[in-house]
Amino acid sequence: MTLNTVEVEKNLASELIKKINEKTAVIGVVGLGYVGLPLAVENAKAGYQVIGFDVHTEKIEKINRGINYIGDVNDEELAELIEANQFIATEDYSLIKNVDAVVICVPTPLDVHKQADTSYVETATKEISNYLHKGMLIVLESTTYPGTTEEVLKPILEQPGLSCGKDFFLAYSPERVDPGNKTFKTSNTPKVVGGMTESCTEVAVTMYKNVLEADIHEVSSPAVAEMEKILENTFRNINIGLANEMAILCNKMGIDVWEVIDAAATKPYGFMPFYPGPGLGGHCIPIDPWYLTWKAREYNYHTKLIESAGEINNAMPEYVINRSMQLLNKKGKALNGSNILVFGVAYKKDIDDYRESPAIPILEMLDEMGANWKVVDPYVNHFELNGSSYTTENDITEQMLKTADLVLIITNHSKLEYKLIAEKANLIFDTRNSFSVDMETKGNYFKL
Numbered sequence: 001m002t003l004n005t006v007e008v009e010k011n012l013a014s015e016l017i018k019k020i021n022e023k024t025a026v027i028g029v030v031g032l033g034y035v036g037l038p039l040a041v042e043n044a045k046a047g048y049q050v051i052g053f054d055v056h057t058e059k060i061e062k063i064n065r066g067i068n069y070i071g072d073v074n075d076e077e078l079a080e081l082i083e084a085n086q087f088i089a090t091e092d093y094s095l096i097k098n099v100d101a102v103v104i105c106v107p108t109p110l111d112v113h114k115q116a117d118t119s120y121v122e123t124a125t126k127e128i129s130n131y132l133h134k135g136m137l138i139v140l141e142s143t144t145y146p147g148t149t150e151e152v153l154k155p156i157l158e159q160p161g162l163s164c165g166k167d168f169f170l171a172y173s174p175e176r177v178d179p180g181n182k183t184f185k186t187s188n189t190p191k192v193v194g195g196m197t198e199s200c201t202e203v204a205v206t207m208y209k210n211v212l213e214a215d216i217h218e219v220s221s222p223a224v225a226e227m228e229k230i231l232e233n234t235f236r237n238i239n240i241g242l243a244n245e246m247a248i249l250c251n252k253m254g255i256d257v258w259e260v261i262d263a264a265a266t267k268p269y270g271f272m273p274f275y276p277g278p279g280l281g282g283h284c285i286p287i288d289p290w291y292l293t294w295k296a297r298e299y300n301y302h303t304k305l306i307e308s309a310g311e312i313n314n315a316m317p318e319y320v321i322n323r324s325m326q327l328l329n330k331k332g333k334a335l336n337g338s339n340i341l342v343f344g345v346a347y348k349k350d351i352d353d354y355r356e357s358p359a360i361p362i363l364e365m366l367d368e369m370g371a372n373w374k375v376v377d378p379y380v381n382h383f384e385l386n387g388s389s390y391t392t393e394n395d396i397t398e399q400m401l402k403t404a405d406l407v408l409i410i411t412n413h414s415k416l417e418y419k420l421i422a423e424k425a426n427l428i429f430d431t432r433n434s435f436s437v438d439m440e441t442k443g444n445y446f447k448l
């Protein structure tokens with residue numbers, strides 16, 4: 001008796017679902033960064049044998065020695081999983097042949113022309129396709145434009161002569177991890193999953209149900225899941241753009257924008273507070289909307305709202321410099337030659353990631369204007385600026401505060417000693433509303 005295509009697909013899907021439910025499936029995670037490492041750890045904790053793949057030799061060595069480098073991963077948990085051989089890391093893609101399901105978490109940056117750069121996803125997929133075997137599940141988690149799973153991954157994976165949905169299963173499930181978030185982690189954040197076929201969705205959903213505590217929300221296609229992720233981050237980008245525009249106008253009108261937002265937030269429906277700041281940062285909010293803008297051009301559509309918000313948000317570092325100049329000017333000082341003590345190079349509070357941080361263009365402009373700057377950041381020890389490496393100060397001293405012409409708060413890390421700063425600094429420009437009201441009394445404190 002020969003089986004028809006649908007029966008073959010169903011059989012392969014049932015076999016994989018059985019392996020996943022019995023925890024005999026081997027899970028691969030490609031890209032062991034902020035997204036991939038926590039996910040690999042969750043899979044291993046759920047009882048799966050996990051193989052992590054990365055191209056960064058130093059990361060592989062660290063993991064295999066049980067050394068953690070991601071804030072949201074528990075050091076002891078990782079060490080125990082490595083010790084127990086439940087999780088190993090490797091650069092050797094040939095181990096994909098032992099893997100039943102693989103999740104791709106590689107970077108999706110923009111190129112210099114603000115166009116989607118899917119080259120990491122393509123490279124990783126090609127490596128996987130070399131060892132792809134029947135009955136395997138591939139899930140893309142990297143944030144990307146709608147259509148990537150179908151238009152980029154599927155053709156590469158089908159090259160060895162295997163057919164998507166029939167011989168292997170393919171799905172997209174966006175990662176929503178919010179580094180530094182104390183409440184929502186990889187395991188308890190609801191997950192959206194969309195497969196190329198019903199079986200693809202079913203297999204991927206089974207995997208996540210076995211690993212995560214959170215609800216799994218199925219959608220009808222990878223494109224829906226890809227688009228919903230971009231919607232989430234575009235929603236944040238645009239609302240932060242609105243908050244920034246309000247901040248600029250409120251400053252001109254002598255109104256405290258933070259008080260305005262707090263007042264608006266008392267409305268129990270129809271309003272959600274977003275806050276202004278020195279500019280967007282991180283690997284998601286400043287980047288993801290441009291993936292959509294880029295894709296929209298293929299459909300002859302101009303994403304006006306996204307681009308307006310982008311313009312406002314991208315101009316915030318320059319706005320911070322202009323306000324700093326005005327504040328120094330009132331004290332009879334120029335930015336040129338002034339000592340600026342910058343607090344925070346990380347893109348948001350209590351994390352060690354400075355990718356796309358607004359602190360970088362701000363420091364570049366301070367350099368261009370001839371200011372002398374020093375950075376205090378208890379989370380980021382070193383950072384790169386224009387090809388040079390800089391070391392930050394971890395602690396604040398009274399002397400540092402007294403000798404600074406301006407203290408510029410870019411990142412409101414909880415660990416910073418705000419009381420000491422308020423007491424000893426000559427002039428403070430706070431882009432994050434970091435100080436409590438009773439600290440703001442000396443007349444030398446200014447907010448965005």
Ligand SMILES: NC(=O)c1ccc[n+]([C@@H]2O[C@H](COP(=O)([O-])OP(=O)(O)OC[C@H]3O[C@@H](n4cnc5c(N)ncnc54)[C@H](O)[C@@H]3O)[C@@H](O)[C@H]2O)c1
Nearest residue numbers: 031032033034035054055056105106107108124142143175
């Ligand atoms: N960081 C976040 O907060 C976050 C949240 C949600 C979604 N995302 C998305 O998840 C994806 C990954 O982001 P991240 O922050 O984890 O990035 P990351 O840079 O921290 O990690 C990516 C890892 O992939 C590795 N890598 C690159 N090319 C590879 C290849 N060919 N094979 C194997 N490994 C490779 C890198 O060495 C790195 O370790 C991106 O698409 C991002 O937009 C990130």
